Amino acid sequence: MNAVEINNLTKIYGTNYALRGFNLDIEAGKVYGLIGPNGAGKTTAMSIMATLLAPDGGAVSVAGFDVLKEPASVRRAIGYMPDFFGVYDGLKATEYLEFYAAAYRIPAKQRPQLTRDLLELVNLSEKADCYVDLLSRGMKQRLAMARCLVHDPAVLILDEPASGLDPRARAEMKEVVRQLKRMNKTVLISSHILPELAEMCDNITILEQGRLVANGTVEEVTASRQGVRVLKVDVTDRLPELLDFLHEQPNIVNVDGDPGWARISFAGDKAAQGKLLRDIMEGGWTVLEFAEVKGNLEDAFMAVTGEVG
Numbered sequence: 001m002n003a004v005e006i007n008n009l010t011k012i013y014g015t016n017y018a019l020r021g022f023n024l025d026i027e028a029g030k031v032y033g034l035i036g037p038n039g040a041g042k043t044t045a046m047s048i049m050a051t052l053l054a055p056d057g058g059a060v061s062v063a064g065f066d067v068l069k070e071p072a073s074v075r076r077a078i079g080y081m082p083d084f085f086g087v088y089d090g091l092k093a094t095e096y097l098e099f100y101a102a103a104y105r106i107p108a109k110q111r112p113q114l115t116r117d118l119l120e121l122v123n124l125s126e127k128a129d130c131y132v133d134l135l136s137r138g139m140k141q142r143l144a145m146a147r148c149l150v151h152d153p154a155v156l157i158l159d160e161p162a163s164g165l166d167p168r169a170r171a172e173m174k175e176v177v178r179q180l181k182r183m184n185k186t187v188l189i190s191s192h193i194l195p196e197l198a199e200m201c202d203n204i205t206i207l208e209q210g211r212l213v214a215n216g217t218v219e220e221v222t223a224s225r226q227g228v229r230v231l232k233v234d235v236t237d238r239l240p241e242l243l244d245f246l247h248e249q250p251n252i253v254n255v256d257g258d259p260g261w262a263r264i265s266f267a268g269d270k271a272a273q274g275k276l277l278r279d280i281m282e283g284g285w286t287v288l289e290f291a292e293v294k295g296n297l298e299d300a301f302m303a304v305t306g307e308v309g
């Protein structure tokens, strides 16, 4: 069964298409990663799923309920964590969760135990009496996840829950997501931190300019590069000129520069690859390394998104 079904979803701001015919089915009980560059439409898609924004075309159902026709049922079925955390002056962690439990009409006598369970789930039991505004960013993010769970929703929609977190806080966040999966929740999680998503997601969806450009397991998305290989070129000097030169060459899907070396998404065959190396050397660059980079999710992302537009 699909927990979420998105069909031909379109959202237009003025003349700008934030989503243009986006399709995605999310299987119940799975963790889905939604990846895309800034402005791809991730937040827009998640806001529509959360019934906070109306689509301009297409249909979305969550837990079998239509977001336009049955928004109250959708809201009961989802926990939505936006990409910002509000200000809660003078509220302790426990009070914060009890407040939301009351908002969801959880009976008063059940709230203390529920709050304790949720704080334990997100590993914040020790912070129960701390003021929310004094918690670290990572702790606030985990508290926000606990808040999403007060009404025991089947589907969690988490918009960039790991943004701005240090590696340790990200690891703790990942552990909470794993725990949600063990609880058989369906999770949709957006992020720019690609390798991290690869570890915790059953499925990766890449969104670019409001369209789905890749969807499947990490392996499938990596393989869907359709003959696009990632090459690393390390040169002694004149890297900016090399990047300009590469942009002009055939079979180049995308070029990306790091200090000292270039990364190329290359669609040509081995002979074309050999010619490219020769042309670089004939252009006067001293090449220290010219090699294919083993595919990973980040490379797939660079290659796939480079093909659009």
Ligand SMILES: Nc1ncnc2c1ncn2[C@@H]1O[C@H](COP(=O)(O)OP(=O)(O)OP(=O)(O)O)[C@@H](O)[C@H]1O
Binding pocket: 013, 016, 017, 018, 036, 037, 038, 039, 040, 041, 042, 043, 044, 045
């Ligand atoms: N309220 C709005 N009014 C006008 N344009 C908007 C509005 N919200 C989003 N957009 C535009 O819609 C497009 C998609 O934005 P969205 O925030 O959904 O992308 P995103 O993938 O979440 O980006 P980011 O990773 O930067 O958060 C962008 O071009 C953005 O400028």
